[in-house]
Amino acid sequence: xxxxxxxxxxxxxxxxxxxxxxxxxxxxxxxxxxxxxxxxxxxxxxxxxxxxxxxxxxxxxxxxxxxxxxxxxxxxxxxxxxxxxxxxxxxxxxxxxxxxxxxxxxxxxxxxxxxxxxxxxxxxxxxxxxxxxxxxxxxxxxxxxxxxxxxxxxxxxxxxxxxxxxxxxxxxxxxxxxxxxxxxxxxxxxxxxxxxxxxxxxxxxxxxxxxxxxxxxxxxxxxxxxxxxxxxxxx
Numbered sequence: 001x002x003x004x005x006x007x008x009x010x011x012x013x014x015x016x017x018x019x020x021x022x023x024x025x026x027x028x029x030x031x032x033x034x035x036x037x038x039x040x041x042x043x044x045x046x047x048x049x050x051x052x053x054x055x056x057x058x059x060x061x062x063x064x065x066x067x068x069x070x071x072x073x074x075x076x077x078x079x080x081x082x083x084x085x086x087x088x089x090x091x092x093x094x095x096x097x098x099x100x101x102x103x104x105x106x107x108x109x110x111x112x113x114x115x116x117x118x119x120x121x122x123x124x125x126x127x128x129x130x131x132x133x134x135x136x137x138x139x140x141x142x143x144x145x146x147x148x149x150x151x152x153x154x155x156x157x158x159x160x161x162x163x164x165x166x167x168x169x170x171x172x173x174x175x176x177x178x179x180x181x182x183x184x185x186x187x188x189x190x191x192x193x194x195x196x197x198x199x200x201x202x203x204x205x206x207x208x209x210x211x212x213x214x215x216x217x218x219x220x221x222x223x224x225x226x227x228x229x230x231x232x233x234x235x
Contacts, residue, residue, distance in 0.1 A: 001039070001042065001043065001046070003043065003046045003047060003050065004047075004050055006029050006053060006057075007029070008029045008030070008031055008046060009028065009029065009030045009031070010031050010033060010042060011030065011031070011032045011033070012032075012033055012034070012035045012037070013032050013033070013034070013035065013199065013200075014034075014035060015032060015033075015034055015199070015200055016034060017034075017200075017202070018031060018032065018033050018034070018037075018042075018045060019031070019032040019200055019201055019202070020045075020046075020049055020052075020053075021201070022053060022056035022057055022060065023160050027056070027057045027060045027061065028160070029053055029057075031045075031046065032200065060224075069117070070113060071086065071088075071105075071113050071116035071117055071120065072086070072088065073086060073087055073088045074086070074087075077103055077120070077179075078179040078180075079098070079103070079124070079127065079178060079179065080127075080131070080178070080179075080180070080181060080182050080185075081179075081180055081181030081182065081184070081226070084098070084101060084102055084103045085101060085102050085103070086102070086103050086105060087102045087103070087104045087105065088105050088107065088116075089104055089105065089106050089107070090106075090107065090108075091106035091107065091108065092108055093106060093108070094106050094107050094108050094119075096119065096120065096123040103120070103123075105119060105120065107119075121156075121175060124175055124178035124179070125154050125175060125178070127178055128154055128173070128175065128177055128178040128185075129154060131178075131182060131185055132152065132154070132173060132177075132185065132189060135185065135186050135189045136150075136152065136189060139186075139189055139190055139193055139212070140193065142212065143190065143193040143194060143196075143197070143208075143212060144193055144196050144197075147169060147196065149169060150169050150170070150171065150193075150196075151168075151169060151170045151171075152170065152171040152172070152173060153170070153171075153172055153173070154172075154173050154174075154175055155172050155173070155174070155175065156174070156175050160174065161173070161174050161176070161177060161188045161223065162174065162177075162188045162189070162191065162192040163192070164192040164193075164195035164196065166195065166196055166199065169196075171192045171193075173188065173189075173192075179226075180223055180226050181222065181223075181226070183219055183222070184219055184222055184223040184226070186213075186219070187213060187216055187219035187220060187223065188223070190209065190212055190213045190216070191209065191216070194208045194209055194212070
C-alpha cells in the first residue's frame with residue numbers, strides 16, 4: 001500500500017491490534033493488521049502515523065554506513081563486530097584465513113570483485129552457521145523445550161535480521177548477522193525463538209524477552225546502530 005512517499009508492507013493476521021514497524025537497514029515499513037480490517041481503516045491509521053514513520057525513517061537514514069566494498073587489499077570488513085583489513089594474497093591454495101588484524105584471501109588467479117565477494121560471503125556463512133548453532137543449542141531448550149525439530153537457514157536477507165515461520169517450525173537468518181557482535185546475534189536468535197510462542201510484538205512477547213534476555217533492548221539498540229549495516233552489492 002502506498003502512503004505518501006512510503007510503500008507499506010501490509011500483513012493480515014489473526015490478531016486484535018495493529019502493529020507498525022520501521023526496520024533497518026533500509027527503512028522498510030511493515031504493518032500487521034487484523035484479518036478483516038478494511039483498506040480504508042488501514043490507510044486512515046497509516047496517515048495518522050506519517051509523522052512517526054518519517055521520524056523513524058530519518059533516524060535510520062542518518063545512521064553511519066559502510067561504503068560499498070570493492071574487495072581489494074587494505075579495505076575494511078567486519079566479522080562478529082570486529083574490524084579487519086582485507087589482504088589479497090596470490091596462492092596455489094585458495095581460501096580465507098583470519099588473523100588478529102587481517103582477513104587473508106588466498107587466490108590462485110586474480111578474481112573479479114563478484115568472485116571475491118562470493119568467497120568472502122561463503123566464509124561468512126560458514127562462520128555464522130557455527131555461531132548460530134552454538135546459540136541455538138543453548139536457547140532452543142530454554143525457550144522451546146517441546147520443539148525438537150526446529151529448522152533454520154541463512155540467506156542473503158537484507159530487509160530484516162531474521163524471520164520466524166511458525167507453522168513450518170523454521171527460522172531464516174540474514175547473512176548480514178555475520179558482521180555484527182555476537183551478543184547481537186544472540187538477541188536475534190532469542191527474538192525469533194520467542195515468536196514460536198507469541199506471533200506479535202505485544203506485551204506477552206516483551207515479557208518473554210524480559211524473562212529470558214533482560215538486556216535485550218540494549219542489544220537491539222547496538223544492532224540497529226552498528227556501522228556495518230549494509231552488505232555491499234556483489235554484482
